[in-house]
Amino acid sequence: MTIDILFEDNHVLAVVKPPGIPSQEDETRDPDMLTLLKDDLKLRYDKPGNVFLGLVHRLDRPVGGAMVFAKTSKAASRLSEAVRSRNFGKTYMCIVQGTPAKRTATLKHYIRKDAKRNLAVVFDSPAAEAKEAILDYTVMATVQGFSLLAVKLHTGRTHQIRAQLAHIGCPLVGDSKYGAVKRKDIADVQLWSTSVSFPHPVTKETLTFRSLPERNAAWGWWTIEELEAASTVFIADSPTRGR
Incomplete structure (x- = not known):
């Protein structure tokens, strides 16, 4: 399997995760x-034994x-x-059914994980074991x-994102x-991680890495210009690497 690498140095590895693959086992x-x-x-650097790689966040x-x-x-x-x-x-960018009531807004809810059903339960006000x-x-x-939402x-x-947007209809x-x-023609949830931005763990330089989905499934409903625009709405002014 080919995985696109956006950036790599001795400390950080930024990649494009393909849909359908778990973040970890x-x-x-x-x-x-x-x-x-x-x-x-291990293969590229001919490393013996185990290779360390830390999971920083999940998709x-x-x-x-x-x-x-x-x-x-x-x-x-x-x-x-x-x-x-x-x-x-x-x-992120995502494609939703319908259109939210407001063109732009901040959503604040409280989410409790239902581990048995692997679901996020959303509340409008604080609830037991629910996190903001x-x-x-x-x-x-x-x-x-x-x-199409940014x-x-x-x-x-x-x-x-999935639970909060579903909660507002x-x-x-x-x-x-x-x-x-x-839908028979769409297998994956139409949600894409468009950028990650963070201080480099050693140099402290702010790094931003971007990614756009291929124009297949529902992503093909939009022009490349629309996808580009959605991917940059919330990116702060900072050095940008990747594609």
Whole structure:
């Protein structure tokens, strides 16, 4: 399997995760990003024994796009702290059924993970065991009852984008788990990690890595210019690398 590398140095590895691959090994035992990249590093650098690679953040299995891994334990610790302190920016684009009532808005809900059903339960006000979930969105374009949204996450809750947008009546295309109409022509949830931005764990330089989906499935409903515009709405002024 070929995985696009956006950036690599001695501390950080930024790649494009293909849709349909788990971020790390799960109960299916299907090939996962962490294992695939460890095997690749071992092969490319002819490393004996085990290869260290730290999982900094996760993308849901159906979701593709920019993803970052740490190549040393020190980098893993510092990047994990950046995530915890909300100094790790994450932006996405998605395609939803319908159109949100407001063109641009901040959504604030409370999410509780239902582990038995692998679902995020959304509440409008604080609830037992529910954690605050905040995101910004902007409607970029609409066509035939569907909308292309740019999204910025402020928190990283289970299925957050999928659950919050479904809660306001706009489930993501392909996401039958959260109420979207099933389609034979679309297998994956139409959600893409367009950028990740963070301070380099050693140099402290702000790095931003971008990715766009291929224009297949529902992504093909939009022009490349519309996808480009959606991918840059929430990116702050900072050095940008990748594609």
